[in-house]
Amino acid sequence: MRYWSLLFALAAIFCIGAFVYAPFNPDWWLPNSPSEPYHTISTFGREIDSLFIIILVITGITFIGTQIALVWASFRFVDQTDAEGRPVRKATYFHGSQRLEVVWTIIPASILVFIALYQMGTWAAIKFRSSAPKVQALAEVTARQFQWVMRYPGPDGRLNTADDLHLVNDLHFVKGKTALIYLKSSDVLHSFFLPQMRIKQDAVPGLNIPVWFDSDRAGSYDLACAELCGWGHYKMRGNVTVHETQADFDDWMQRAIDAQNVSQLAAVGGPQGEVNPR
Ligand SMILES: [Cu+2]
Structure with a gap:
């Protein structure tokens, strides 16, 4: 039973490998200029790509963290029974955790606010009519x-x-x-x-x-x-x-x-x- 968690780990490792590799392969992600594989060919393109990379790093770190937690939890808290077939560990029930919910609301919210502010200059340069x-x-x-x-x-x-x-x-x-x-x-x-x-x-x-x-x-x-x-x-x-x-x-x-x-x-x-x- 416990080793099912390793199968999940394998899938997670494959996903991590894929998105770490993707930005460096011109055929996997955004189209690049063939002669300069890791760069795009326009002024705005370079800014857009750096925003993509920042978002990829943020989501990547989050993904790796949650996958490690998931695999660890499924390995550590596997459903075990003793010789008589009774559960080794008793499940505990609780209703919500305000502190946890505040934390996991504030962290994503501040990341979103950061991205919103950080990309504003690029957005203005590309889209605002006043920048035409x-x-x-x-x-x-x-x-x-x-x-x-x-x-x-x-x-x-x-x-x-x-x-x-x-x-x-x-x-x-x-x-x-x-x-x-x-x-x-x-x-x-x-x-x-x-x-x-x-x-x-x-x-x-x-x-x-x-x-x-x-x-x-x-x-x-x-x-x-x-x-x-x-x-x-x-x-x-x-x-x-x-x-x-x-x-x-x-x-x-x-x-x-x-x-x-x-x-x-x-x-x-x-x-x-x-x-x-x-
Ligand atoms: Cu059309």
Whole structure:
């Protein structure tokens, strides 16, 4: 009987091993940049990851402590009977312990207050409208079932003019420059998620929400919808291209505009359905 507790111990040890290992393996936890496995590629990403690590350490220590207590208690207080089959130890009953309850309410409450205060600066920098960078908007992104409709300002730098570039599921910006988009939804709730940059923002019908992010490495990354928005939620994916230089970006923009001008889509004034489905 007593040795059942060792089986529980084995499960606990396996769990502890898994979460100690997970942050150091780029495939187990949050997606990382392949060339620098333990770092993310954006300014906010590093802050978000350090918050994740702090919370992992707090929950990890708590988990290890409670598992040790659990295994010890099930080993120490195992149900034993003597030669005549009578219990060796008599169970005692008591009703509550105010001191214990005060202690295990105050400790988690103060940990939560600590986390709430500690993350405030990061939250403000990422989410507060007052922290939005004073830069020209990169694009207007409208989520709809089931695609991301992107509208870039085009050569005149102004949105909602005749030279706007319309694309679907294709986000481009420049390395090392803060990109600002305006996020909308034309039907239900969606969530704009850049996993490698640790950015996630709900797209809410009726709201026009500024979202900003950067990347310090050029490359191709993911855009995903992180809010279950209907049967086609799974295919609501986009491509993110981070260009090495502004010149590369301008080059791409020019080619995209040329392509739009020769296609019939431009003639009817905007994207009709999926222009470049994945
Ligand atoms: Cu969606």
